[in-house]
Amino acid sequence: MLLGRVARMYYEHGLTHQEIADTLGVSRIRVTRLLAEARETGVVEIIVHVEESLFADDERDLAAAFGLRQVWISPSVADEQKAARAFASVGAEALAAKLEPDAVVALGLSTAVALVAEEFPDHPLAASFVPVAGSVSGLVNGANPHELALAFARRTNGRAFHLPAPLLAASPEAAAASLADPGVREVLELAARADTLVAGIGGTARGQGLLLSSLGDAERERLLADGAVGDLAGRFFDADGDAVHGALDARVVGLGLDELRAIPNRLGIARGETKLAALRTALSSGLVNLLVTDSDTARALLAG
Amino acid sequence: MLLGRVARMYYEHGLTHQEIADTLGVSRIRVTRLLAEARETGVVEIIVHVEESLFADDERDLAAAFGLRQVWISPSVADEQKAARAFASVGAEALAAKLEPDAVVALGLSTAVALVAEEFPDHPLAASFVPVAGSVSGLVNGANPHELALAFARRTNGRAFHLPAPLLAASPEAAAASLADPGVREVLELAARADTLVAGIGGTARGQGLLLSSLGDAERERLLADGAVGDLAGRFFDADGDAVHGALDARVVGLGLDELRAIPNRLGIARGETKLAALRTALSSGLVNLLVTDSDTARALLAG
DNA sequence: GGGGATCGTGTACATTTGTTCACAGGAATG
DNA sequence: CATTCCTGTGAACAAATGTACACGATCCCC
Numbered sequence: 001m002l003l004g005r006v007a008r009m010y011y012e013h014g015l016t017h018q019e020i021a022d023t024l025g026v027s028r029i030r031v032t033r034l035l036a037e038a039r040e041t042g043v044v045e046i047i048v049h050v051e052e053s054l055f056a057d058d059e060r061d062l063a064a065a066f067g068l069r070q071v072w073i074s075p076s077v078a079d080e081q082k083a084a085r086a087f088a089s090v091g092a093e094a095l096a097a098k099l100e101p102d103a104v105v106a107l108g109l110s111t112a113v114a115l116v117a118e119e120f121p122d123h124p125l126a127a128s129f130v131p132v133a134g135s136v137s138g139l140v141n142g143a144n145p146h147e148l149a150l151a152f153a154r155r156t157n158g159r160a161f162h163l164p165a166p167l168l169a170a171s172p173e174a175a176a177a178s179l180a181d182p183g184v185r186e187v188l189e190l191a192a193r194a195d196t197l198v199a200g201i202g203g204t205a206r207g208q209g210l211l212l213s214s215l216g217d218a219e220r221e222r223l224l225a226d227g228a229v230g231d232l233a234g235r236f237f238d239a240d241g242d243a244v245h246g247a248l249d250a251r252v253v254g255l256g257l258d259e260l261r262a263i264p265n266r267l268g269i270a271r272g273e274t275k276l277a278a279l280r281t282a283l284s285s286g287l288v289n290l291l292v293t294d295s296d297t298a299r300a301l302l303a304g
Numbered sequence: 305m306l307l308g309r310v311a312r313m314y315y316e317h318g319l320t321h322q323e324i325a326d327t328l329g330v331s332r333i334r335v336t337r338l339l340a341e342a343r344e345t346g347v348v349e350i351i352v353h354v355e356e357s358l359f360a361d362d363e364r365d366l367a368a369a370f371g372l373r374q375v376w377i378s379p380s381v382a383d384e385q386k387a388a389r390a391f392a393s394v395g396a397e398a399l400a401a402k403l404e405p406d407a408v409v410a411l412g413l414s415t416a417v418a419l420v421a422e423e424f425p426d427h428p429l430a431a432s433f434v435p436v437a438g439s440v441s442g443l444v445n446g447a448n449p450h451e452l453a454l455a456f457a458r459r460t461n462g463r464a465f466h467l468p469a470p471l472l473a474a475s476p477e478a479a480a481a482s483l484a485d486p487g488v489r490e491v492l493e494l495a496a497r498a499d500t501l502v503a504g505i506g507g508t509a510r511g512q513g514l515l516l517s518s519l520g521d522a523e524r525e526r527l528l529a530d531g532a533v534g535d536l537a538g539r540f541f542d543a544d545g546d547a548v549h550g551a552l553d554a555r556v557v558g559l560g561l562d563e564l565r566a567i568p569n570r571l572g573i574a575r576g577e578t579k580l581a582a583l584r585t586a587l588s589s590g591l592v593n594l595l596v597t598d599s600d601t602a603r604a605l606l607a608g
Numbered sequence: 609g610g611g612g613a614t615c616g617t618g619t620a621c622a623t624t625t626g627t628t629c630a631c632a633g634g635a636a637t638g
Numbered sequence: 639c640a641t642t643c644c645t646g647t648g649a650a651c652a653a654a655t656g657t658a659c660a661c662g663a664t665c666c667c668c
Binding site: 005007008042043046082088 | 305308309311312313314316317318319323324326327342346347349350351352353354356358359379380381382383386389390393419599
Binding site for chain 3: 320321322331332336337339340
């Protein structure tokens with residue numbers, strides 16, 4: 001158990017990597033790596049005994065300003081990679097806090113949610129994870145709803161459901177056909193009865209989000225003309241938070257905005273300047289009642 | 305609660321000191337210090353989940369070779385300060401392992417024991433701490449038996465006893481007078497009934513230990529001539545582990561070697577080349593049956 | 609048995625962390 | 639009111655830690 005000896009020498013006796021390497025007859029770099037492994041595998045556990053959250057003030061203020069049930073804020077950092085991980089881990093914390101054993105969780109398609117899945121701690125609570133919309137083909141990272149559900153299910157020892165349909169059908173008719181499929185229908189019905197929705201919130205800037213980037217400019221213009229300011233789990237909404245019906249909307253295979261709104265816990269996960277407008281609407285119109293964002297976005301929302 | 309926020313940003317989100325400083329608007333150096341404080345005060349707790357001890361093999365071997373009940377080994381490091389702290393913390397661990405609630409602990413005068421007291425964790429078990437010998441005047445650090453007992457008592461919410469007498473009386477007659485004092489007698493009687501003795505083991509090299517360094521060269525030569533190889537809690541012993549009686553011994557105010565030997569748990573705390581001979585004798589003659597030492601000393605003992 | 613991927617390793621470097629020092633403000637003391 | 643002694647602060651430096659890269663071994667597949 002070299003790992004354990006190294007970990008104890010470092011954390012309990014305060015020796016340096018070099019000193020440990022010398023007494024144990026291995027290279028310093030190896031000690032460095034063993035220590036990293038010890039932290040990752042949980043051999044070394046670091047607990048911060050603090051009840052209050054990092055941005056308690058802003059969280060309280062945001063909840064009050066938009067009538068939200070609870071808000072979680074992650075620290076914004078210049079290093080984007082680090083910021084993303086921190087954001088995801090706060091998202092995971094938020095979801096874990098709302099998740100009860102045997103819960104049914106509806107999952108929106110979103111890179112943010114995918115990152116949360118990565119960071120989700122291994123807690124066996126046997127929940128069910130259900131996509132609220134179909135898959136996008138040609139996704140590089142595993143952000144497809146099904147994979148996402150699988151990732152969550154693996155970590156919670158729960159069940160993952162598959163929605164055998166595309167997010168965006170070729171035509172309204174094709175979408176209707178998909179929705180009529182018993183396999184699709186069943187899963188969507190389950191999603192509609194979920195206790196908790198976890199979804200990203202998308203803006204309308206070019207190239208934003210998984211759905212928009214798969215569309216052409218023409219379709220995007222039409223959406224904007226129809227008053228769209230953002231989307232929640234594949235459904236666009238206008239400045240009042242009402243659904244933007246139209247050619248695009250009819251092609252989406254998934255729960256409608258009203259069905260999403262009927263889910264009791266609606267956790268929105270989003271950050272960044274490009275999402276501010278969409279966020280403001282989603283929050284003030286009650287599309288989501290739980291929010292995970294980062295400190296910069298939080299401050300911008302409060303300032304607005 | 306700046307401390308807590310900093311600690312969480314660092315340990316839970318992996319931000320660097322600089323990044324934390326930027327988001328919180330304080331200097332990086334302040335973050336560094338807050339983090340150190342968080343670790344010291346226990347706001348941040350680091351647990352290494354490893355059952356086996358660092359030098360399990362050597363500990364087993366040493367116990368077998370000298371017929372000891374248990375052995376604890378701390379890592380030897382070039383950095384003397386660090387080595388001393390590691391040694392002391394292992395000593396504290398050892399003592400804590402042997403200490404039961406309401407135990408009576410006899411304390412030998414020794415810098416090693418003093419360091420252990422510093423590192424002793426705050427565990428309320430209401431033990432009594434009793435010196436086995438009188439005080440040395442003009443000690444810089446707080447290694448006097450009474451202070452030592454106080455330090456332990458404070459950390460365990462226990463009781464400290466004071467032996468109102470010098471370690472070394474001016475004459476055998478003065479020592480006898482001290483011993484006849486009811487206050488002294490009472491405390492020593494309590495010490496003799498202790499469950500556990502904690503004492504350093506001293507060598508006979510010049511300047512070694514608190515007792516020897518307070519003697520002149522002549523007295524040291526006499527001791528050597530009488531066959532002394534080391535001391536335990538102020539009492540010198542010869543190569544057989546028997547007491548070296550004589551002018552010096554008669555002036556010591558404290559428990560005799562036989563009384564010390566009658567204490568069930570006898571924890572010896574010593575390390576270093578200069579103590580090897582004394583240690584060998586103390587171990588093989590059964591003066592102590594529990595040992596705390598460092599890895600270099602352990603290896604030397606095993607090699608001999 | 610050769611080619612290629614993969615893993616573990618250490619070197620050299622970049623980054624992060626910790627420490628020393630000198631200074632400034634504020635409380636205690638003359 | 640001046641002086642001294644703190645305590646807390648950051649700048650500059652020293653040390654420790656982490657990372658990119660390149661090398662060699664091993665395993666696997668052809």
